[in-house]
Amino acid sequence: MMNIWMIFFMFLVGNLIYVSKHKHLLIMLLSLEFIVLSIYMLMVFYLSLIEFDMYMLMMFLVFTVCEGALGISILVSMIRTHGNDYFQSFSLL
Template sequence: MMVVNVWILVLIMFILGNMIFVSKHKHLLIVLLSLEFIVLSIFFFMVLLFNYIEYDMYMLMIFLVFSVCEGALGLSILVSMIRTHGNDYFQSFNLL
């Protein structure tokens, strides 16, 4: 029964992260935080899945490396956007 509650918690985390990603698109920092929350929920899902099927955890290390690279890339885009435009609003600049 406890395992089912953890699976439901991971599913709720994933859905909540996606809802924040879709609805809060005014600031880049909120979008990046919601993406990291989604990655964290996927990581928890993979931990539960790999423990359930008794698989090695090496794939989780590769997943964490890629998620750290994604976070560093997002922060570098955020820093360059703040340096060029002065804020992280999406409405303050034109993509065309």
């Protein structure tokens, strides 16, 4: 039962970091990965609890890796065009 509370706390901390105002895109990407990690741990715990097949976890990890690669590619292209990853250095208009 303690594992569920730890996973829920990890999810809340990740959301708190994501929602709070940060200047860097890298911090936002790391908090998203932290949220995904807590969701993965919750899925592992739940699927092992009901003794279900773990195939869904492999699909979840594939989508997680694709999301991480997309975030890193956006970060690299933003650093190449603007010189840094500050949100205040570019306009979205």
